[in-house]
C-alpha cells in the first residue's frame with residue numbers, strides 16, 4: 001500500500017517534471033516566428049497534397065515510441081553495420097523525410113541552431129492534421145534531439161500490424177500510455193494507406209494452412225483479394241486503410257472496427273477486449289468532437305514520451321545527421 005503510494009507519487013512527479021520542461025511557446029523569444037513558419041509551410045503543401053498528412057502524423061508515432069520523441073527516426077545511417085531506425089522494417093514505409101528537411105531548412109535560415117527536429121516533427125503532425133480538417137491540440141515545445149538511432153530498437157518498440165491485444169497493451173504501457181490512448185491513437189488509421197504486405201497474411205495464409213483470418217469480415221476480405229492484393233507476395237500495391245474516407249479524419253475507422261473491417265490484426269484487436277471495445281463503441285456513439293478532443297489529449301501524452309530537455313541531447317543542424 002505504502003509502496004504503491006510512493007510509486008504513484010513518483011509517476012505524478014515525473015509527469016509533472018516533463019510537463020514543466022516542455023512548454024507552450026518555448027521559442028517565443030529565441031525564434032518568435034518558428035511556429036508560424038511551420039504552420040505556413042504545412043498549410044501551403046498539405047492543402048495541395050492532403051494524402052501527405054497521414055505519413056507526417058505516423059512519423060511522430062514512430063519517433064516517440066523509439067527512444068522517446070527525440071527525432072532519432074530521422075537519422076540516416078552513416079556507418080555500415082550501424083543501421084539507424086529508418087532501415088528497420090517498420091520504417092520502410094515511412095514517408096515525409098524530405099518534407100521535414102524542407103521545414104528545417106526554413107527554420108535554420110530564420111534562426112540557426114535553435115529549433116529541434118523533435119519539435120518540428122510534433123508541430124508538423126499537429127498542423128498537418130488540422131489542415132485536413134482534423135482535431136487540433138496544444139503542442140508544448142522544448143524537446144531536444146537525440147544522437148543515437150538503432151534499427152533493432154525500432155523493431156522492438158514499433159508494434160507490428162500482426163500484434164494482438166496483449167502485446168499492444170504491453171508496448172503502450174511501456175510508454176506510459178493506457179488502453180484509452182491505444183484506442184484513440186489507433187484512430188489515426190482513419191487516414192492514410194497501407195501496403196498489402198502489411199496484412200496479406202490475413203487474406204491468404206493466416207495460420208499457415210492457406211486460410212483467411214476468420215475475424216476479418218469475409219466480404220471485405222474477398223473484395224481485397226479480388227480487387228487489390230491479388231497475390232500473397234504483393235509488396236507494392238497500397239490500399240486505403242479506411243476505405244471511402246481515407247483522407248477524412250472522422251469516426252468511420254471505429255465504425256469499421258465494429259463491422260470486423262479493421263485492416264490490421266492490431267486494429268481488429270481493439271474489439272477483442274471488453275474494455276477497449278467499449279471505448280470504441282463510446283466513440284462511435286459520441287459526437288465527433290469527443291473523438292477530436294480525446295485524440296488530442298492522447299497526442300499530447302504521446303508527445304511527452306521520453307523527451308530530452310534542458311542540456312541533454314542537442315539541436316541538430318540537419319535532421320538526418322547528428323552535429
Ligand code: HEM
Pocket residue numbers: 053054055057058061093095159160161162163168185186188189191192193194195196197198264266
Ligand atoms: C497501435 C499500433 C499500431 C500499429 C500496429 C500500426 C501499424 C501501421 C502499419 C502497418 C501501417 C501501414 C504501413 C504500410 O503498409 O505502408 C500504418 C499506417 C499508418 N499509421 Fe499506424 N500503427 C499503429 C499505431 C499508430 C499510431 C499511434 C499512429 C499515430 C498517432 C499511427 C498512424 C498511422 C498513419 C497515419 C498511417 C498511414 C500512413 C500513410 O498513409 O503513409 N499508427 N500503421
Ligand SMILES: *[C@@H]1O[C@H](CO)[C@@H](O)[C@H](O)[C@H]1NC(C)=O
Pocket residue numbers: 076086320
Ligand atoms: C538519407 O538516406 C536516404 C536513403 O536511406 C536518402 O534518400 C536521403 O537522401 C538521405 N538524406 C540525406 C540528407 O542525405
Ligand SMILES: *[C@@H]1O[C@H](CO)[C@@H](O)[C@H](O)[C@H]1NC(C)=O
Pocket residue numbers: 075076077078079082084147148149150322
Ligand atoms: C553508431 O554506433 C555508435 C556506437 O557503436 C554510436 O556511438 C553512434 O551514435 C551510432 N550512430 C548513430 C547515428 O546512431
Ligand SMILES: *[C@@H]1O[C@H](CO)[C@@H](O)[C@H](O)[C@H]1NC(C)=O
Pocket residue numbers: 082150151152153
Ligand atoms: C542496437 O540495439 C540493440 C538492442 O538493444 C543492441 O544489441 C545493439 O548493440 C545496438 N547497436 C548499437 C550499434 O549500439
Ligand SMILES: *[C@@H]1O[C@H](CO)[C@@H](O)[C@H](O)[C@H]1NC(C)=O
Pocket residue numbers: 163164165166167
Ligand atoms: C500475443 O502475441 C505475443 C507475441 O507474438 C504472443 O507471445 C502471445 O502469446 C499472444 N497472446 C495471445 C493471447 O494470443
Ligand SMILES: *[C@@H]1O[C@H](CO)[C@@H](O)[C@H](O)[C@H]1NC(C)=O
Pocket residue numbers: 205207208209210232
Ligand atoms: C503458408 O504458410 C506455411 C507456413 O508458414 C507455408 O509452408 C506455406 O507455403 C504457405 N502457403 C502459401 C500459399 O504461401
Ligand SMILES: *[C@@H]1O[C@H](CO)[C@@H](O)[C@H](O)[C@H]1NC(C)=O
Pocket residue numbers: 197233234235
Ligand atoms: C515481398 O517481400 C518479401 C519479404 O519482405 C519477399 O520475400 C518477397 O519476395 C517480396 N515479393 C515480391 C513480389 O517482391
Ligand SMILES: CC(=O)N[C@H]1CO[C@H](CO)[C@@H](O)[C@@H]1O
Pocket residue numbers: 086087088091092094
Ligand atoms: C527511408 C529509408 O531510409 N528507407 C530505407 C529502409 O531500409 C532499407 C534497407 O533495409 C533502405 O534501402 C531504405 O533506403
